[in-house]
Amino acid sequence: xxxxxxxxxxxxxFSKMKWPRLRSVLGLVLAVVATCLVGCGGAxxxxxxxxxxxxxAQLEIFAPRVTELRDRFPELEDYIQSKxxxxxxxxxxxxxxxxxxxxDRVAVRLLPQDAEQAQYYADEIGAHxxxxxxxxxxxxQIAAGREYREVLDDFDTFIGLIPxxxx
Ligand code: ZN
Numbered sequence: 001x002x003x004x005x006x007x008x009x010x011x012x013x014f015s016k017m018k019w020p021r022l023r024s025v026l027g028l029v030l031a032v033v034a035t036c037l038v039g040c041g042g043a044x045x046x047x048x049x050x051x052x053x054x055x056x057a058q059l060e061i062f063a064p065r066v067t068e069l070r071d072r073f074p075e076l077e078d079y080i081q082s083k084x085x086x087x088x089x090x091x092x093x094x095x096x097x098x099x100x101x102x103x104d105r106v107a108v109r110l111l112p113q114d115a116e117q118a119q120y121y122a123d124e125i126g127a128h129x130x131x132x133x134x135x136x137x138x139x140x141q142i143a144a145g146r147e148y149r150e151v152l153d154d155f156d157t158f159i160g161l162i163p164x165x166x167x
Contacts, residue, residue: 047112051163055109059166062105067167069099070155073148076132080144088136088144092129100126106162114161121158125151 051059072095079087103125107118128151135143159167 049111051111056163056166058109059106059163062102062109063162063166066099066102066106066162067159069096069102070159073152073155077148080141080148083139083141085136085139089133092133092136096129099129103158106158110161118158118161121154121161124154125158128154 076088076091078084079091100122103118103122107115107122109115110118128147132144132147132151135141135147
Protein backbone atom coordinates (compact mmCIF):
# COMPACT_ATOMS: atom_id res chain seq x y z
CA UNK A 1 0.00 0.00 0.00
CA UNK A 2 2.69 2.40 1.10
CA UNK A 3 4.88 1.38 -1.81
CA UNK A 4 2.08 2.08 -4.25
CA UNK A 5 1.74 5.60 -2.87
CA UNK A 6 5.46 6.12 -3.23
CA UNK A 7 5.42 4.77 -6.75
CA UNK A 8 2.60 7.09 -7.78
CA UNK A 9 4.24 10.14 -6.18
CA UNK A 10 7.52 9.25 -7.81
CA UNK A 11 5.92 8.95 -11.22
CA UNK A 12 4.32 12.38 -10.84
CA UNK A 13 7.58 13.99 -9.78
CA PHE A 14 9.54 12.37 -12.56
CA SER A 15 7.12 13.37 -15.28
CA LYS A 16 7.53 17.06 -14.41
CA MET A 17 11.28 16.96 -13.98
CA LYS A 18 14.38 17.25 -16.08
CA TRP A 19 16.99 14.50 -16.04
CA PRO A 20 19.83 16.13 -14.03
CA ARG A 21 17.62 16.41 -10.97
CA LEU A 22 16.31 12.92 -11.39
CA ARG A 23 19.25 11.14 -9.80
CA SER A 24 19.22 13.14 -6.59
CA VAL A 25 15.45 12.76 -6.24
CA LEU A 26 15.68 9.07 -7.03
CA GLY A 27 18.34 8.71 -4.34
CA LEU A 28 16.13 10.49 -1.85
CA VAL A 29 13.10 8.34 -2.71
CA LEU A 30 15.15 5.16 -2.37
CA ALA A 31 16.49 6.31 0.99
CA VAL A 32 12.97 7.04 2.25
CA VAL A 33 11.67 3.71 0.95
CA ALA A 34 14.62 1.85 2.47
CA THR A 35 14.07 3.58 5.82
CA CYS A 36 10.42 2.62 5.73
CA LEU A 37 11.18 -0.96 4.78
CA VAL A 38 13.53 -1.27 7.73
CA GLY A 39 11.36 0.74 10.11
CA CYS A 40 7.93 -0.66 9.34
CA GLY A 41 8.75 -4.27 8.53
CA GLY A 42 9.39 -4.69 4.82
CA ALA A 43 7.81 -8.10 4.43
CA UNK A 44 4.33 -6.84 5.24
CA UNK A 45 4.42 -3.91 2.84
CA UNK A 46 4.22 -6.06 -0.25
CA UNK A 47 1.80 -8.68 1.07
CA UNK A 48 -1.75 -8.65 -0.29
CA UNK A 49 -4.26 -7.29 2.21
CA UNK A 50 -7.47 -8.28 0.44
CA UNK A 51 -8.82 -11.51 -1.01
CA UNK A 52 -9.30 -12.07 -4.70
CA UNK A 53 -12.64 -13.40 -5.94
CA UNK A 54 -10.93 -16.71 -6.63
CA UNK A 55 -9.57 -16.96 -3.09
CA UNK A 56 -13.02 -16.22 -1.68
CA ALA A 57 -14.54 -18.89 -3.93
CA GLN A 58 -11.98 -21.41 -2.62
CA LEU A 59 -12.65 -20.49 1.00
CA GLU A 60 -16.39 -20.81 0.39
CA ILE A 61 -15.69 -24.48 -0.34
CA PHE A 62 -13.33 -25.26 2.54
CA ALA A 63 -14.38 -22.91 5.37
CA PRO A 64 -17.88 -24.38 5.92
CA ARG A 65 -16.38 -27.85 6.39
CA VAL A 66 -14.46 -26.44 9.33
CA THR A 67 -17.31 -24.43 10.82
CA GLU A 68 -19.61 -27.48 10.57
CA LEU A 69 -17.17 -29.40 12.75
CA ARG A 70 -17.06 -26.49 15.20
CA ASP A 71 -20.85 -26.70 15.48
CA ARG A 72 -20.57 -30.31 16.60
CA PHE A 73 -18.35 -29.55 19.59
CA PRO A 74 -21.21 -29.39 22.12
CA GLU A 75 -21.61 -33.16 21.59
CA LEU A 76 -18.12 -33.51 22.98
CA GLU A 77 -19.00 -31.39 25.99
CA ASP A 78 -21.96 -33.68 26.71
CA TYR A 79 -19.69 -36.75 26.61
CA ILE A 80 -17.23 -35.11 29.00
CA GLN A 81 -19.96 -34.11 31.42
CA SER A 82 -21.41 -37.61 31.44
CA LYS A 83 -17.92 -39.19 31.64
CA UNK A 84 -18.65 -41.07 28.45
CA UNK A 85 -14.99 -41.88 27.79
CA UNK A 86 -15.59 -44.23 24.90
CA UNK A 87 -17.59 -41.68 22.95
CA UNK A 88 -15.02 -38.93 23.59
CA UNK A 89 -12.42 -41.07 21.91
CA UNK A 90 -14.78 -42.12 19.10
CA UNK A 91 -15.71 -38.51 18.49
CA UNK A 92 -12.10 -37.33 18.31
CA UNK A 93 -11.06 -40.12 15.96
CA UNK A 94 -14.32 -40.19 14.02
CA UNK A 95 -16.03 -36.88 13.16
CA UNK A 96 -12.96 -34.85 14.18
CA UNK A 97 -10.59 -37.10 12.26
CA UNK A 98 -11.01 -34.87 9.22
CA UNK A 99 -10.60 -31.68 11.22
CA UNK A 100 -6.85 -31.35 10.96
CA UNK A 101 -6.84 -31.64 7.17
CA UNK A 102 -9.74 -29.19 6.96
CA UNK A 103 -7.97 -26.63 9.14
CA ASP A 104 -4.83 -26.86 7.04
CA ARG A 105 -6.80 -26.44 3.82
CA VAL A 106 -8.33 -23.24 5.15
CA ALA A 107 -5.14 -21.91 6.74
CA VAL A 108 -3.10 -22.03 3.52
CA ARG A 109 -5.80 -20.08 1.71
CA LEU A 110 -5.83 -17.13 4.12
CA LEU A 111 -3.91 -13.89 3.62
CA PRO A 112 -0.24 -14.39 4.51
CA GLN A 113 -0.33 -12.68 7.89
CA ASP A 114 -3.51 -14.56 8.87
CA ALA A 115 -2.29 -17.86 7.44
CA GLU A 116 0.65 -17.89 9.80
CA GLN A 117 -1.59 -17.37 12.84
CA ALA A 118 -4.15 -19.87 11.54
CA GLN A 119 -1.45 -22.51 11.18
CA TYR A 120 -0.43 -21.88 14.78
CA TYR A 121 -4.01 -22.34 16.01
CA ALA A 122 -4.48 -25.42 13.81
CA ASP A 123 -1.47 -26.94 15.58
CA GLU A 124 -2.94 -25.92 18.96
CA ILE A 125 -6.31 -27.47 18.15
CA GLY A 126 -4.63 -30.73 17.16
CA ALA A 127 -2.53 -30.76 20.34
CA HIS A 128 -5.51 -30.06 22.63
CA UNK A 129 -7.54 -32.82 21.00
CA UNK A 130 -4.69 -35.26 21.53
CA UNK A 131 -4.50 -34.27 25.21
CA UNK A 132 -8.27 -34.55 25.49
CA UNK A 133 -8.08 -38.04 24.03
CA UNK A 134 -5.36 -38.93 26.53
CA UNK A 135 -7.42 -37.47 29.40
CA UNK A 136 -10.36 -39.65 28.33
CA UNK A 137 -8.09 -42.69 28.31
CA UNK A 138 -7.14 -41.79 31.92
CA UNK A 139 -10.79 -41.17 32.91
CA UNK A 140 -9.67 -37.69 33.92
CA GLN A 141 -12.68 -35.41 33.66
CA ILE A 142 -10.91 -32.29 34.95
CA ALA A 143 -8.13 -32.53 32.37
CA ALA A 144 -10.66 -33.37 29.67
CA GLY A 145 -12.75 -30.31 30.58
CA ARG A 146 -9.69 -28.08 30.54
CA GLU A 147 -8.56 -29.28 27.10
CA TYR A 148 -12.11 -28.92 25.82
CA ARG A 149 -12.21 -25.24 26.81
CA GLU A 150 -8.75 -24.65 25.34
CA VAL A 151 -9.57 -26.33 22.05
CA LEU A 152 -12.80 -24.34 21.81
CA ASP A 153 -10.97 -21.03 22.40
CA ASP A 154 -8.37 -21.84 19.79
CA PHE A 155 -11.00 -23.04 17.34
CA ASP A 156 -12.99 -19.82 17.71
CA THR A 157 -9.85 -17.75 17.22
CA PHE A 158 -9.10 -19.76 14.08
CA ILE A 159 -12.60 -19.15 12.72
CA GLY A 160 -12.20 -15.45 13.50
CA LEU A 161 -9.35 -15.32 10.98
CA ILE A 162 -11.57 -16.57 8.14
CA PRO A 163 -13.34 -13.86 6.10
CA UNK A 164 -16.92 -13.70 7.40
CA UNK A 165 -18.63 -14.06 4.03
CA UNK A 166 -17.15 -17.54 3.57
CA UNK A 167 -18.08 -19.11 6.90
ZN1 ZN B 1 -4.17 -23.66 22.87
